[in-house]
Amino acid sequence: MTNKTAEDRRGWTQNPEGVKRDILAAAVSEFAERGLSGAKVDDIAARTRTSKRMIYYYFGDKMGLYTQALEAAYLKVRDGEAALDLGHLPPLQALAKLVAFTFDHHRSNPDFIRMVMIENIHQAEALIASDKIRNLNIAAIDKLREICGRGEQEGVFRSGLDPVALHWQISAVSFFNVSNRPTFAALFGDAVFSETGQQYLRRQTVEAIVAIARKEIPLESGLML
Numbered sequence: 001m002t003n004k005t006a007e008d009r010r011g012w013t014q015n016p017e018g019v020k021r022d023i024l025a026a027a028v029s030e031f032a033e034r035g036l037s038g039a040k041v042d043d044i045a046a047r048t049r050t051s052k053r054m055i056y057y058y059f060g061d062k063m064g065l066y067t068q069a070l071e072a073a074y075l076k077v078r079d080g081e082a083a084l085d086l087g088h089l090p091p092l093q094a095l096a097k098l099v100a101f102t103f104d105h106h107r108s109n110p111d112f113i114r115m116v117m118i119e120n121i122h123q124a125e126a127l128i129a130s131d132k133i134r135n136l137n138i139a140a141i142d143k144l145r146e147i148c149g150r151g152e153q154e155g156v157f158r159s160g161l162d163p164v165a166l167h168w169q170i171s172a173v174s175f176f177n178v179s180n181r182p183t184f185a186a187l188f189g190d191a192v193f194s195e196t197g198q199q200y201l202r203r204q205t206v207e208a209i210v211a212i213a214r215k216e217i218p219l220e221s222g223l224m225l
Helices: 006-014 016-038 041-046 052-059 062-083 091-108 110-121 125-129 131-153 163-179 181-188 195-213
Strands: none
Touching: 016 041, 016 052, 016 062, 016 110, 041 052, 041 062, 052 062, 062 091, 062 110, 062 125, 062 131, 091 110, 091 131, 091 163, 091 195, 110 125, 110 163, 131 163, 163 181, 163 195
16 A cells, blocks of 8 residues: 655645545546446545545445445536526526536536446435435426426416426436447447537537427327327
8 A cells, every 4th residue: 555645644634625525536437437346445545645544534435435426426517507597597598508508517527427327227226325416406306497487487488397307308318428429339420429419419409408398389289109
């Protein structure tokens, strides 16, 4: 094990929150790359200016570290949504901005996508046990519910929009764009993953979600599904 310098040890005591953030950032990367089973606390410690012992001191055990890394990954996306300040925007513009943000965030944070994929493999066990993640995502639905409510009140959105279903639709395209890139590119080529292709998909995704919400585009009752 690498010996830590006196400067490193001072950092642990003088800036514990900074140390925890560094550990969590390294943990997200390690878990995303190697999975819950494959990731090693020794390797996470090697990515930081701390030690395995200090990681256990802060997080208890490997599962505790994984759970907090997952929470940090979700917190990043929810903090980004909060920073959009959508409340002052007209509903259509607010929804479009939220969709564009989600597409951009997921594209720029593949480790978040991989963490969610890992959690799905493990039947969302850590997520179910985390009140923090559940509360973060309740806030995300509340934000969409508020946008939908304003849109319906102003007569620009269809009535009865389900914010959970809308969140699913926004997430589905943005998530698939990252999670299935290797297989999609192998089957169909990687043109859609060029900058031009990504901007086209981003614009089309925004337009599609807005079209779902807009009042003047109802689903035809005779449409075969």
